Amino acid sequence: MPYAYEVPKGGTRQLRRWHKARVLDILCKEPGLSRSDLARHLELSPSAVTEIVAELLEEGLLLECPLPPQGQGRPSIALEVEGERNLVLAWEIDVDRMAVALMSLMGEVRAKVLLPPAPRHPKEALDLLVEATGPLIKGKRLLAAAVTVPGLLEPEEGHLTLAPNLGWKDLPFGQMVREALAELGLEGLPLAVENEANAAAYGLYAWGKWEVDHCLYLNLGVGVGGGVVVDRRVYHGARFHAGEVGHIPLDPDGPPCGCGKRGCAEVFLSYRRWQEGASEELLKEMSERLAHLCAIALSTLDPGLVVLGGPLAEAAGEKLLEEVRKRLPRYALKVHEPDQVVLSPFGRDAALLGAGALAASRFVDSLAFEEVM
Known part of the structure; x- marks a missing residue:
């Protein structure tokens, strides 16, 4: 199936650079394609692809790897992106x-x-x-x-x-x-x-090969940050402040937050708080707050997944996820399922x-x- 790209406006030289970038992009996602494979993917002539590949090889961005021969004729050459230098x-x-x-x-x-x-x-x-x-x-x-x-x-x-x-x-x-x-x-x-x-949210798509088109990544660290993905693109909002879920008040009479309000999500879900008093009781209390926050996000954004990451998610892991899923139905609409809340596969390095x-x-x-x- 050809890759769908919106061809930019510009002259022949600009178009050639654009196709060169697309060849590199495809090989990052699917290493081992041949020149003929690339021609089919990009719907370009074999000669055009050969010229583009020659440039990328000369620039040291690609490597050639012979494929095992299949029948008679010249063996195909697989192409890979150089990844050591x-x-x-x-x-x-x-x-x-x-x-x-x-x-x-x-x-x-x-x-x-x-x-x-x-x-x-x-x-x-x-x-x-x-x-x-x-x-x-x-x-x-x-x-x-x-x-x-x-x-x-x-x-x-x-x-x-x-x-x-x-x-x-x-x-x-x-x-x-x-x-x-x-x-x-x-x-x-x-x-x-x-x-x-x-x-971190962008990395889920780039390296994790996620299938959902919409997700919310919650970074549970010293604060609580959120990364919103809409149609597989990071959504920044009108003033570039989308995803500041850590400052959603969960209890207006709660402890003071650094932002000046009281009872914000990150007051209750701080990793520092977990470090200072990790216990079964605290885990359940934090899970209750996190389930509440996830339900707000699900109702507001309707993401396919809410992804938990950061130091707290890595430290509490599957137990935290289990407790959040158990409590989610108390806050969420019936159209949302507990298994929409998942752990990031990248842990602290997200x-x-x-x-x-x-x-x-x-x-x-x-x-x-x-x-x-």
């Missing part, structure tokens, strides 16, 4: 840790370093990430980068409005990240800057892997419109 850079900034990863365009983690929690000053956090990244990238070709942060930001400009749990606000964060990358000699690298829950997925996507998009250096 050509890598993307993923940075995660969070309250309980920071992390660096180098990943292939197919999502394979080639290197990973875990760092202490983010310092109070953003420049210090970026300096630590730069220091940890330097030794990892020697001899590698970096194609793109992405960074995630638990806060309200505008992905296109990278302006950080507020990251309450980090104590950061009103920062030209995207520009700060670009300056940090320049210290590593990575000026001009395609860059994605995203909220950590949105990145945001980091999502950053890698965003970086890979940003590179493929840039390839469609820019020359590879």
Whole structure:
């Protein structure tokens, strides 16, 4: 079945770059295709595909692997994306840790370093990430980068409005990240800057091959973040603040929240709270609150799945899921089923892997419109 892509407007040269990006994108998803396979998928002539593949081979982005002969004639050549030298850079900034990863365009983690929690000053956090990244990238070709942060930001400009749990606000964060990358000699690298829950939600589709078209990812950490996916795309909302479910009040008379209100979801569902008093009784109480939150999300957004991830979901695991599913019918409409609530397959690394997925996507998009250096 041919891949459905919306062909962009532009001249012959622009169209050729676009097709080159699509070839790379398909091979990331389906490694081992031959030139004739690609021609069928893209509905291009064999000669056009041969020329595009030749360019990608020359740029070192593809590899050729002979297939076993079948009958008479020349054996087919399988094509794969090179994934040892050509890598993307993923940075995660969070309250309980920071992390660096180098990943292939197919999502394979080639290197990973875990760092202490983010310092109070953003420049210090970026300096630590730069220091940890330097030794990892020697001899590698970096194609793109992405960074995630638990806060309200505008992905296109990278302006950080507020990251309450980090104590950061009103920062030209995207520009700060670009300056940090320049210290590593990575000026001009395609860059994605995203909220950590949105990145994790995107990663579910990019690396997890999810079949549902709509989902909500809940990152249960020091705070509670939400990543909303609509029609397999991250939904940012009118002001880029969609998914801030951690500040839905579950009890207006509850404990004060850092946002200024009382009884917000993240007051009850903080991983720090679990660390300080993990018990069967606390698990049941937190499950009750989480079931309430999931029911609100199901009624509001009608996602196919609500995906639980982050440190709390990893620590409490299947027991938390079991207790939430048991309590969900008390709050949810009858059209919603308990098995719509699931655990993320990526555990604590969901945001980091999502950053890698965003970086890979940003590179493929840039390839469609820019020359590879």
